[in-house]
Amino acid sequence: QQQVKQSPQSLIVQKGGISIINCAYENTAFDYFPWYQQFPGKGPALLIAIRPDVSEKKEGRFTISFNKSAKQFSLHIMDSQPGDSATYFCAASTGNQFYFGTGTSLTVIP
Amino acid sequence: ETGVTQTPRHLVMGMTNKKSLKCEQHLGHNAMYWYKQSAKKPLELMFVYNFKEQTENNSVPSRFSPECPNSSHLFLHLHTLQPEDSALYLCASSQVLGTYEQYFGPGTRLTVT
Numbered sequence: 001q002q003q004v005k006q007s008p009q010s011l012i013v014q015k016g017g018i019s020i021i022n023c024a025y026e027n028t029a030f031d032y033f034p035w036y037q038q039f040p041g042k043g044p045a046l047l048i049a050i051r052p053d054v055s056e057k058k059e060g061r062f063t064i065s066f067n068k069s070a071k072q073f074s075l076h077i078m079d080s081q082p083g084d085s086a087t088y089f090c091a092a093s094t095g096n097q098f099y100f101g102t103g104t105s106l107t108v109i110p
Numbered sequence: 111e112t113g114v115t116q117t118p119r120h121l122v123m124g125m126t127n128k129k130s131l132k133c134e135q136h137l138g139h140n141a142m143y144w145y146k147q148s149a150k151k152p153l154e155l156m157f158v159y160n161f162k163e164q165t166e167n168n169s170v171p172s173r174f175s176p177e178c179p180n181s182s183h184l185f186l187h188l189h190t191l192q193p194e195d196s197a198l199y200l201c202a203s204s205q206v207l208g209t210y211e212q213y214f215g216p217g218t219r220l221t222v223t
Contacts, residue, residue, distance in 0.1 A: 002152065034211070043114070043200050043214030044153075089153065096166045096207060098143075100153040 003027060004092050006101025013108050019077040021104045023090035026071065030092040030099075035064065035075045038087045038103075047088070048075070080108045113137065114215035116201050122221045125191060131218045133184040133201030141207040142184045144176060147198040147217065159184060160207040191222045 005024045013019045023033075032051055036044035050057045050064045050073065057064045063076040077084055085108050090101040114135045123129050135142065144156040158166035159178040173195075175187040184201055198219050202212040 004152070032210075036214075041216065043202070043216050045214065046211045049211065091153075096158050098155050098212070102150065102152050 002102075003099035004090060004101045006090050006104060008104060009102065010105040011107070013080045013106065015080065015082060015108055015110050017080050017108075019080045019084070019106055019108070020074060021088055021090070021106075022072065022074045023092075023101050024070075024072045025092045025099075027092070027094070028071070029094045032093045033064070033066065033073050034091050034093075035062075036089045036091065036100075038089065044089055077106075080106075082108045082110050084108050114201060114203055114213050116199075116215035116218050118218060119216065120219045120221075122223060123188070123191065124223055125193070127191075128187070128189040130188065131186040131199055131201075131220075133186075133215055135182055135184075135201075135203040135213070135215075137203060137205075137213060139203035139205050139213070140181050141204045142178060142181070143202040143204075143212065144184065144186055145200040145202065145214075147200055153200070157186075158207065165207065188220075191220075193222050196220055196222045 034049035035047045037047045038044040048059050048062045050066050061078045066073045087103045087105050089103050092099050117132045142159045146154045156170045157176040162178050173190050177185040198217040200217045201215045204210045204212045
C-alpha cells in the first residue's frame, strides 16, 4: 500500500511558468511533509517542508499548499527556471517512519 | 569533507559476493538512515539508527545487514544478493530522530549480476 501518492509522474513547463506537483496521503498521524529535490547523480536535498498546523508556506519561488481536510499537499514553483529541472519527491512522516512519493520529473524548457 | 559521504559510488557484485557500503556524516547528527531507491518506485526506508541503536527494520531481507559503530558511521553489509536488489542505496542523517530535515548522501549505485 502506497502511503503517499504523487502526480504527475513527469511535467514539462516553459521558462517563467508555474510548476505544480500534487501529493495525497491517507494516514492522519503524519505530522511533517517535506519536499525534496534530486538532481542526477546526487542524493535528494530538502527544498521546503510544512507541518499540518499551517496551510501554506512560502520560501522564495517555492510554495507548499496544505489541505488537511482533503489530506493533500502540493508544491508550486513560480517563475520556473531551467535550473529547476530535476526530480521532486514529496514525503510524509511521523515518528520513525518516512514515506516518499514516486517522484515527478520536471523539465523546464528555456 | 562536509555533509554526508558514501563509498563506493558504484558497485557491481555477483550474487555470491559479500560487500559493504559505507556512509559517513560530518554534521554531528544523531540519527542515520538507509534507503533504497529503485526506478519508478518510492524511496524505501530500510533501517533507522538513533544514537547507534537500531530503531527500525522495515522488513528488510536478512541478506542486508546494517552496522552502526558510532553516530557518524553507518555500514550496510551485503551478501548473496539477488538481481532485484540492484538499485541506488542512499544514506541520510538528521539532527535527531523524528520529523526533522534529513540530509542525504549521493548514494551507491549497486548492480547485482
